[in-house]
Every structure is written in structure tokens, then in C-alpha cells.
Amino acid sequence: MTDETKKKLDEFFGTFSRGKSPLLLLDYDGTLAPFRVDRTKAHPWTGVREAMARIQHQGRTRMVVITGRPAKEIGPLLRSYSPLLDAPLEVWGLHGAERLHPDGKRELEQAPPDTQRRLDELREHLRHSNLGGQFEDKPNAAVMHWRGASPRTAKFIEARTREIFEPMSRLEGLTLLEFEGGLELRVGRNKGGAVAALVAETAPGTPVAYVGDDLTDEAAFIAINKATGPHLSVLMRPDPRETAADLWMRPPTEMRGFLKKWMKALD
Numbered sequence: 001m002t003d004e005t006k007k008k009l010d011e012f013f014g015t016f017s018r019g020k021s022p023l024l025l026l027d028y029d030g031t032l033a034p035f036r037v038d039r040t041k042a043h044p045w046t047g048v049r050e051a052m053a054r055i056q057h058q059g060r061t062r063m064v065v066i067t068g069r070p071a072k073e074i075g076p077l078l079r080s081y082s083p084l085l086d087a088p089l090e091v092w093g094l095h096g097a098e099r100l101h102p103d104g105k106r107e108l109e110q111a112p113p114d115t116q117r118r119l120d121e122l123r124e125h126l127r128h129s130n131l132g133g134q135f136e137d138k139p140n141a142a143v144m145h146w147r148g149a150s151p152r153t154a155k156f157i158e159a160r161t162r163e164i165f166e167p168m169s170r171l172e173g174l175t176l177l178e179f180e181g182g183l184e185l186r187v188g189r190n191k192g193g194a195v196a197a198l199v200a201e202t203a204p205g206t207p208v209a210y211v212g213d214d215l216t217d218e219a220a221f222i223a224i225n226k227a228t229g230p231h232l233s234v235l236m237r238p239d240p241r242e243t244a245a246d247l248w249m250r251p252p253t254e255m256r257g258f259l260k261k262w263m264k265a266l267d
């Protein structure tokens with residue numbers, strides 16, 4: 001960690017004062033947990049769950065997970081093996097198109113009927129012909145993954161996917177979302193929209209932070225950077241890249257360290 005990083009962290013945590021309930025927004029895959037080919041086995045890094053549980057137990061932070069996955073997948077991954085978390089967390093899924101409240105109430109953004117029909121037809125087509133990649137079927141999106149494929153195969157899958165997804169992305173209500181090792185054609189708000197909605201719900205002056213690793217998190221960093229109160233955006237990733245985030249940190253050690261500092265700042 002550089003002196004500059006330390007300074008920015010200290011500045012941000014210095015704004016935590018008694019009575020304030022800071023907002024901590026966390027991406028899941030790559031940020032709290034390593035990537036696994038079998039996504040159901042992507043459990044958080046050692047110590048991360050425990051640190052999150054301590055923050056929750058402390059009762060001062062509003063903690064929300066914002067993920068590209070369907071929201072319901074996150075609870076079991078955070079709670080399995082040891083039920084450390086006192087209560088379910090709020091999770092925004094499908095990159096922000098879905099909101100799952102801690103009490104189980106679920107909101108899902110609706111697409112215009114025509115757009116939904118075209119998207120459903122494409123999903124049906126890709127269930128039978130996956131273009132050589134890994135097709136992920138989401139209610140609001142068709143997703144093609146090529147993470148793990150050889151560079152040559154990946155290039156081929158990407159080209160075929162773009163041929164289909166790009167013309168469709170010009171239809172009303174559909175957008176293309178690029179992430180590392182894949183492409184998503186989707187309806188609904190993105191992570192930036194989710195962050196903006198959550199920040200709008202906080203009291204003025206509330207410290208807010210977002211931690212994420214992927215290209216899809218850039219919209220969230222930009223939304224956090226626009227907050228009028230104290231704010232911090234963190235790119236959590238093994239290697240640096242061009243980013244809108246304030247800081248770059250390396251998982252898992254610095255992720256654990258960040259959560260520990262967060263908790264200490266509220267003690």
C-alpha cells in the first residue's frame with residue numbers, strides 16, 4: 001500500500017463520526033471472493049466473511065452487495081459453513097436491475113414487452129447454441145462468458161457474440177455491458193444506477209464507499225465519485241488498470257485490511 005493510498009483511506013475514515021451510519025457497497029465476485037469456474041463454489045476469501053460479520057454486528061454500517069449475479073445466489077455464499085452474519089444483507093442483483101431486501105422482498109425492473117420478447121427469443125436460441133462459450137441465462141439478460149478459454153477460442157467466441165449482440169443492443173431498452181471475459185446484452189439499470197439510488201436514500205453528509213474489480217464496476221465508481229458527502233471508490237484487483245476509482249488495492253489481504261480499518265473507524 002502506498003503512502004498516497006494510506007492518506008486517502010485515513011482521510012475517508014476520518015469522516016466517520018458518532019451518529020453517522022456510513023454506507024458500504026461491495027461487489028461480490030473478484031472483490032469478496034475469488035473466481036471459480038463452478039460459480040456455486042466461489043466462497044469469500046478467508047477472513048472476509050468474519051470481517052463483514054463483525055461490521056454487521058457492530059450495527060453502525062449499512063452494508064449492501066451489488067452483483068451481476070441473481071441476488072438470491074449471494075446469501076448462501078456468504079452464510080454457508082458458518083452462519084456468521086446475524087441477518088441477511090440487502091443485495092442488488094443483475095447489475096442493479098434487481099433489488100432483494102433483507103426481509104426477502106424483491107423488486108425487478110421490467111423491460112418494454114417488445115424488447116423482452118426479442119431478448120427471450122435470443123435466450124432460447126443461445127440455450128441450444130452457445131457459440132462455443134458459456135451461456136448464462138438471466139431473466140433480464142443474455143450473457144456469454146469466455147473466461148478460461150484459450151486466447152484463440154476466446155477471440156472466436158467474442159466475435160460471434162458481438163455479431164449477434166451488437167445489432168440487438170440498438171433496440172429500445174437494451175444495452176451492451178462489457179466485463180472481463182464476457183459480454184452481456186441486457187435491460188435495466190446498471191451498477192451506477194444502483195449506487196445512485198442507494199446514495200439518494202442516505203442522509204446528507206453520510207460517508208459512502210464502493211469496492212469492485214470489474215469493468216462493470218466503473219459505472220459504480222463514477223456514481224460514488226458524484227456523491228456530495230464523503231466518498232471513496234476502490235478498485236480491488238490483482239493488477240491496476242485505467243479506472244475512475246480513487247484507489248487501487250489488491251485482494252484478498254488489502255480487502256480484509258479495508259474491512260478491518262472500516263470497523264476500527266467506527267469503534
Ligand SMILES: [Mg+2]
Binds near residue numbers: 214
Ligand atoms: Mg466482480
